[in-house]
Amino acid sequence: MTHDRRLTPATDRVAHDSLRGVLDRPAYTPGFPARLAVPLADLLNAPDGRRDRQLNFGADLTVIEQRGDRTFVQASLDGYCGWLATVAITRDLPPLTHRVTAPATHIYPAPDMKRPELASLSLGARLSVSGTEGRFARLAIGGWVPLQHIGNQPATDPVPVAESLLGTPYLWGGNSRWGIDCSGLVQAALTACGIDCPGDSDLQRAAFPETRQIRRGDLLFWPGHVALAISDSRMIHATAWQMAVIHEDIGGAIARIDAAGDGPFLGAHRPPV
Incomplete structure (x- = not known):
């Protein structure tokens, strides 16, 4: 086996x-x-x-x-x-209570945005919040993050989550605001909505059922590549073509990828959004 x-x-x-x-x-x-x-x-x-x-x-x-x-x-x-x-x-495992919902945020040494940041966190980082002060949340491990950048409920639509990362530079194997690839973008968007999603495009294609009619939230596949449909004619993806997360027409992308020899289009699959 x-x-x-x-x-x-x-x-x-x-x-x-x-x-x-x-x-x-x-x-x-x-x-x-x-x-x-x-x-x-x-x-x-x-x-x-x-x-x-x-x-x-x-x-x-x-x-x-x-x-x-x-x-x-x-x-x-x-x-x-x-x-x-x-x-x-x-091995310190305080209960996780929140996640970063903004594209990125900072950890501060005090609940004060004018203090030098201690670290930067990306969308999807998971946090243990032990209290609040003003507009900041105190982390159990120490440090403070802005309340505006975190949440304790899943998102309801993966498309705006993915769109919050528009312009993020393409990075092979990347999973953050500092750099992301096609499957990393899809996983970030679906995970934010509480949907289990594998990490690589071939695994993602196998995880969700195929559909013939493209609609918002569907995943669109090519060999080694995946995009997220934002409508029946537009999509968002992290692409080495532009080295960034971009919008693109679905029909135009199919033609462009075919012309480059990186096709064919493998169809659409539908997560349980």
Whole structure:
């Protein structure tokens, strides 16, 4: 049986207990819970490998193996597996209460926008809020974020979430305001609405049923690429063509991508929006 490396919680040394009798490894582990403690981290395909995806602040993790300054984890959000810098994770797990709903925000040392920021967080970062003062929320780990930039309820439409990232630079494997790719944009938009969504476009295509008539909220697929329909004729996507998140006519995109030899258009799939 072939296992998708991206979704298999196992290294060459250690596998999760759920894989006993499935994968042969020298050791097995139940893993232990942890959380991303830095604003943004690359999830690598090997201890010193390339970026597959990124994780945002507050992402819940299961640790499978620690190997020096690298740790192999599985992300709770979508099951994606990979290596992180060990210093990027914490075992301090206060209850998560909010998420960042703005494209980006800052953590301040006090409830005062004139103080120098401590860090910047992207859309979708998950927070544990322990109180409020004025227009700021106090984080359980320390620091303050503007109340205007966070929420504790899911969004109702993925399109405006995606559109809040218009102009964000394209970044292969990116999942943040600082850089995002096509599947990262779709995942950010759907996750904000409480819809489970895989991290890569091929997994996203497999996750949702196909539809013949395109409507707002549908996902549009090409080989290695995905876009989000904002109507039956317009879409938003993160594209290396313009190296940014842009709007584009669906018909024009189909023709352009075909002409570039990167087609064909594979059709539309419908998340449960």
